[in-house]
Amino acid sequence: MLSQILLDSLIAGSIYALVALGFGLVYSTAGFFHFAHGAVYAAGAYLVFSAWSAGLSLYFAVPLAIVGGMLIGMLMEIGIYRPLRRKRASNLTLLIASLGMFIVGQNLISLIFGDDTKTLRTGLVSEGIPILGARLTKVQLGIITSSVLLIGCCWFLLKKTKIGRAMRAVADDPQLAAIRGINVDRVILFAFAVGSALGVTAATLVALDSDMTPMMGFYALLVAVVAVIAGGIGSIPGAALGGLLIGAAEQLGAWRLPTEWQQTIVFSILILFLTFRPQGFLGRSFDKPGTW
Amino acid sequence: MRPRIFSRFRIMVAILATYIATQGCGPRTAPPDAARVVKIGVILPMTGEVAKYGKTALAAIEMAVGEINAKAGTGGVRFQAVFEDDALNPTVGLSAAKKLIETDKVAAIVGPLGSSVALAVAPFVEQRRVVLLSPGASTPELTGAGDFIFRNALSDVFEGQDLAKFTVQELKVKTIAILYVNNAFGVGLEQVFKEEFERLGGKVIAVEAFAQGSRDMRTQLVKIMRAQPQSTYLIGYEEMIAVFKQAKELGLRTRWLATTFLNDQDLVGKMGGAADGCVFAAWDYSPDSQDPRVRAFADKIRQRTGGLNADVFAANSYDAIYLLYDAIQRKGTTSEAIRDGLYSIDDFEGVTGKTSFDRNGDVMKPVRIRTIVDGKIRPYGG
Amino acid sequence: MEYILHLLIMIAIYTILVVSLDLIAGYTGLLSIAHAAFYGIGAYVTALLSIHFRTQLPLNVMASAIVAAFLGVIFAVPLLRLRDDYFVVATLGFQMILYNIFNNWVGLTGGPLGLPGIPKAILLGTRIDTSPKFLIVAAGLALMVYFVVRRLVRSPYGRVLKAIREDERFAQALGKNVRWYKVQVFVVGSALAAIAGCLYAHYTTFIDPTSFTVRESILITSMVILGGAGSLRGPILGAVMLTVFPELLRFIGFQSSVAANLRQVLYGSLLVLAMLYRPHGLMGEFGFEK
Numbered sequence: 001m002l003s004q005i006l007l008d009s010l011i012a013g014s015i016y017a018l019v020a021l022g023f024g025l026v027y028s029t030a031g032f033f034h035f036a037h038g039a040v041y042a043a044g045a046y047l048v049f050s051a052w053s054a055g056l057s058l059y060f061a062v063p064l065a066i067v068g069g070m071l072i073g074m075l076m077e078i079g080i081y082r083p084l085r086r087k088r089a090s091n092l093t094l095l096i097a098s099l100g101m102f103i104v105g106q107n108l109i110s111l112i113f114g115d116d117t118k119t120l121r122t123g124l125v126s127e128g129i130p131i132l133g134a135r136l137t138k139v140q141l142g143i144i145t146s147s148v149l150l151i152g153c154c155w156f157l158l159k160k161t162k163i164g165r166a167m168r169a170v171a172d173d174p175q176l177a178a179i180r181g182i183n184v185d186r187v188i189l190f191a192f193a194v195g196s197a198l199g200v201t202a203a204t205l206v207a208l209d210s211d212m213t214p215m216m217g218f219y220a221l222l223v224a225v226v227a228v229i230a231g232g233i234g235s236i237p238g239a240a241l242g243g244l245l246i247g248a249a250e251q252l253g254a255w256r257l258p259t260e261w262q263q264t265i266v267f268s269i270l271i272l273f274l275t276f277r278p279q280g281f282l283g284r285s286f287d288k289p290g291t292w
Numbered sequence: 293m294r295p296r297i298f299s300r301f302r303i304m305v306a307i308l309a310t311y312i313a314t315q316g317c318g319p320r321t322a323p324p325d326a327a328r329v330v331k332i333g334v335i336l337p338m339t340g341e342v343a344k345y346g347k348t349a350l351a352a353i354e355m356a357v358g359e360i361n362a363k364a365g366t367g368g369v370r371f372q373a374v375f376e377d378d379a380l381n382p383t384v385g386l387s388a389a390k391k392l393i394e395t396d397k398v399a400a401i402v403g404p405l406g407s408s409v410a411l412a413v414a415p416f417v418e419q420r421r422v423v424l425l426s427p428g429a430s431t432p433e434l435t436g437a438g439d440f441i442f443r444n445a446l447s448d449v450f451e452g453q454d455l456a457k458f459t460v461q462e463l464k465v466k467t468i469a470i471l472y473v474n475n476a477f478g479v480g481l482e483q484v485f486k487e488e489f490e491r492l493g494g495k496v497i498a499v500e501a502f503a504q505g506s507r508d509m510r511t512q513l514v515k516i517m518r519a520q521p522q523s524t525y526l527i528g529y530e531e532m533i534a535v536f537k538q539a540k541e542l543g544l545r546t547r548w549l550a551t552t553f554l555n556d557q558d559l560v561g562k563m564g565g566a567a568d569g570c571v572f573a574a575w576d577y578s579p580d581s582q583d584p585r586v587r588a589f590a591d592k593i594r595q596r597t598g599g600l601n602a603d604v605f606a607a608n609s610y611d612a613i614y615l616l617y618d619a620i621q622r623k624g625t626t627s628e629a630i631r632d633g634l635y636s637i638d639d640f641e642g643v644t645g646k647t648s649f650d651r652n653g654d655v656m657k658p659v660r661i662r663t664i665v666d667g668k669i670r671p672y673g674g
Numbered sequence: 675m676e677y678i679l680h681l682l683i684m685i686a687i688y689t690i691l692v693v694s695l696d697l698i699a700g701y702t703g704l705l706s707i708a709h710a711a712f713y714g715i716g717a718y719v720t721a722l723l724s725i726h727f728r729t730q731l732p733l734n735v736m737a738s739a740i741v742a743a744f745l746g747v748i749f750a751v752p753l754l755r756l757r758d759d760y761f762v763v764a765t766l767g768f769q770m771i772l773y774n775i776f777n778n779w780v781g782l783t784g785g786p787l788g789l790p791g792i793p794k795a796i797l798l799g800t801r802i803d804t805s806p807k808f809l810i811v812a813a814g815l816a817l818m819v820y821f822v823v824r825r826l827v828r829s830p831y832g833r834v835l836k837a838i839r840e841d842e843r844f845a846q847a848l849g850k851n852v853r854w855y856k857v858q859v860f861v862v863g864s865a866l867a868a869i870a871g872c873l874y875a876h877y878t879t880f881i882d883p884t885s886f887t888v889r890e891s892i893l894i895t896s897m898v899i900l901g902g903a904g905s906l907r908g909p910i911l912g913a914v915m916l917t918v919f920p921e922l923l924r925f926i927g928f929q930s931s932v933a934a935n936l937r938q939v940l941y942g943s944l945l946v947l948a949m950l951y952r953p954h955g956l957m958g959e960f961g962f963e964k
Binding site for chain 2: 001
């Protein structure tokens with residue numbers, strides 16, 4: 001029994017890690033809470049659904065949706081956030097605009113696709129493969145491996161590539177990076193692209209594992225925020241760690257306590273971290289959180 | 293500086309104006325010109341997860357009103373329906389009710405579907421002596437809400453008790469787990485079922501809840517697996533898709549029971565066979581009925597809504613309009629007459645079987661036990 | 675008439691909510707998405723006192739405010755040293771936790787079933803059982819709250835708040851205990867929100883958690899931002915607009931399912947457009963800029 005719970009923690013945590021990673025990349029380079037990430041997330045799943053219902057196989061539908069999601073994310077940056085930054089908008093202004101876009105996105109999905117649950121399933125549901133006293137389905141295995149792979153790729157991206165180093169420089173100090181010749185706007189755009197791609201991937205995995213509704217982005221977004229704060233802003237291992245932490249807290253918490261308090265546990269973790277350690281597990285300790 | 297700010301402001305005003313202008317188009321039943329026109333207010337949820345039910349109910353009501361008006365000769369009673377959204381929100385519902393009663397001067401209101409909205413609206417409607425007939429609110433609290441408050445939705449009390457009896461007596465189940473959605477519907481039904489089940493000698497060995505709209509119930513299912521009940525009673529809406537799927541994947545073996553929301557072929561079709569064998573208590577509407585009237589109803593709903601299957605709320609809404617019509621034929625067109633007419637109805641036959649109201653305005657209907665075989669809803673036979 | 679009275683009563687209730695949020699967010703620069711939670715606290719405290727002890731309105735108002743203030747202090751003291759956008763996230767967490775408590779603590783709050791049968795308000799021995807009477811009470815309270823807050827923000831105290839809003843470090847450098855001011859304002863604003871909750875409970879006589887969700891908080895925030903933060907009258911205009919518009923639309927065309935979503939799209943777009951082109955809203959002083 002416990003092994004199943006631990007496995008479920010890993011599965012949930014992997015998804016959360018991906019969402020947190022995407023969200024965190026944008027936060028560390030652009031410097032604000034991109035709530036609309038939740039809309040990109042949901043839009044991604046629905047793009048897969050559209051392509052798939054139109055007859056495309058999943059092997060085509062998913063990459064198509066990822067590209068679509070990237071475009072949406074980049075459009076948000078070019079159309080809304082960049083002009084706001086030009087006007088020296090504060091983090092709070094960006095947050096509010098982001099919230100507005102999230103509301104618009106979620107409701108557009110409702111308008112176009114309807115509010116009922118959609119599934120990506122064709123065949124029958126079958127039992128998971130028994131492993132170590134628990135059961136795991138193929139999709140769930142896919143979730144864990146994709147997550148590990150993508151986290152690894154991101155780590156590689158940020159540590160070993162030129163654009164990755166540029167992203168870290170911008171995250172550290174945008175003005176200094178600009179002085180050193182880095183095109184900050186382009187770096188931020190890139191972060192939006194990668195972040196959105198990660199978000200869409202996570203949403204697709206969730207849709208394959210269970211199903212999708214227009215509201216799916218809301219809770220995912222909240223978890224991403226908590227994970228990024230708990231794990232440590234601006235740190236890749238931090239976002240991943242935060243995601244795993246939330247996944248475990250959710251599942252283990254529901255295991256030990258009455259299950260209706262599951263969400264409370266997640267948000268209590270948020271409050272605890274914000275009170276005692278706003279820089280998260282792996283963030284560096286400054287008096288103002290969110291600065292590297 | 294000022295002109296620039298104002299031009300942006302104008303953009304916002306322009307958007308608002310365009311939006312308001314586009315509100316001009318929308319369905320509203322055409323006002324008939326005969327003398328005996330009875331205005332019926334309709335309150336339905338048009339947003340959120342239950343919006344689908346609002347849509348099908350709307351189509352059903354429009355259909356019923358259209359049919360009645362078409363058959364009315366000169367001097368016959370005609371309906372004019374006025375639709376309002378409650379957004380599944382008690383305050384918005386209350387505002388809708390006030391507008392319908394005050395401004396539109398409706399003689400009766402059909403709706404709402406949501407129990408919380410019904411509870412918020414009932415005191416006002418009762419005080420104004422206007423009939424309220426809900427095709428969807430199932431909370432037991434509505435029973436004593438007033439003389440003018442009716443519903444042809446089955447109270448949770450009946451559904452919960454009947455299913456509990458059936459489970460103990462017919463299925464011979466002794467131990468059971470309950471997995472319910474943590475909202476008014478789920479909590480209410482869980483309480484009723486548990487009480488009756490234990491009264492009949494059964495044991496409830498695990499009770500787990502999940503948040504409305506959530507999709508990961510694995511931990512709850514593992515806890516139920518640990519308790520090893522003979523049977524598990526699932527109370528939820530579309531979350532049931534995820535529950536059945538995850539339960540199957542986890543290898544949870546149990547005899548599933550569920551509520552009337554499973555009586556929806558669209559929903560069952562999304563389950564990938566994972567709900568096969570589940571036994572559930574359904575309000576009296578059979579999507580698979582051979583009754584020609586029911587078939588015609590289901591087909592027309594599918595046409596009108598662009599492919600959505602009729603569900604029990606649509607069926608109840610359809611019958612609700614006809615029930616009001618019947619009441620008017622019996623007693624008259626004033627609100628008091630409609631009330632008296634409804635109480636006097638005896639075994640009205642509609643697409644949801646036979647309907648009669650008890651002295652509380654609750655409906656007394658048999659609970660149908662159904663099951664799922666090969667992904668299709670079937671009556672539970674033997 | 676009843677319908678118009680209903681709208682006016684809801685406007686009065688929302689006036690209290692937006693004025694109190696404007697104090698916190700518009701004048702002090704602390705955006706809070708937990709306002710609906712405090713609104714709910716007021717409603718539940720009032721409902722419970724009223725149902726079990728038949729208490730009169732003044733007591734309910736005070737009790738609601740005190741409980742909200744107490745919870746506000748517990749929340750604000752540790753969390754107000756966070757930077758403003760982090761603080762918003764903290765308030766979001768608080769809102770979600772409180773909603774869960776409303777929904778899960780069945781023994782106290784009735785859980786999802788809510789609390790029906792809340793008695794009408796009793797003031798000085800008379801029952802406020804008709805809508806015109808209730809409107810007088812609600813409008814009276816709303817006016818009181820408005821004038822109190824107005825007095826506050828026009829005083830030297832108010833100037834300190836605005837200084838904190840514009841440049842916190844500078845205010846700190848001037849010797850003002852910024853943290854203490856922020857806590858006070860947050861607590862006062864939240865207590866006022868609870869008063870709105872008290873009115874709501876007496877008016878609808880039935881409350882359940884669905885009226886106090888994060889969506890409600892966002893609605894109140896939108897009223898403040900679109901009306902114009904930092905001006906008191908702007909948010910009231912915002913409250914009127916966002917209460918009346920959906921109702922106006924009932925008359926113009928039937929509310930199909932499309933309309934409800936379209937309205938949300940409109941609100942979201944307005945927020946974005948406001949931030950881009952008119953962050954001060956219609957009449958505001960403050961646009962949440964750096």
